[in-house]
Amino acid sequence: MTWAVTMDVPEPVALYDAAHRALLERTGGAVDGLLVHLARETGDGFQVIEVWESREDFERHDAEVVGPLVADLLQGRPPPAAVVTPFDVRGLALPRAGVAV
Numbered sequence: 001m002t003w004a005v006t007m008d009v010p011e012p013v014a015l016y017d018a019a020h021r022a023l024l025e026r027t028g029g030a031v032d033g034l035l036v037h038l039a040r041e042t043g044d045g046f047q048v049i050e051v052w053e054s055r056e057d058f059e060r061h062d063a064e065v066v067g068p069l070v071a072d073l074l075q076g077r078p079p080p081a082a083v084v085t086p087f088d089v090r091g092l093a094l095p096r097a098g099v100a101v
Helices: 013-027 055-074
Strands: 003-009 034-042 045-052 083-088
Touching: 003 055, 013 034, 013 045, 013 055, 045 055
Parallel strands: none
Antiparallel strands: 003 045, 003 083, 034 045
């Protein structure tokens, strides 16, 4: 089932920028199961919105790639207290990618 998540992170957007650059370097932008990723600056940090083929794909990528990468960037600081809101996707259309659910 297509699954999505929003993550509201009360940290400077520079943390997102550094993590995004590092993720692109490590993955080349190819992430199994990821359909959509976007981020935006907010009043108190940044928000990430992702749509995945499954929750399991997200959890695997978070544990194997994102978690270790962010730990490296934080250099021993505790991870930010993000507000994570998962949700089941009711509709998604990515015409150029040939995806419609």
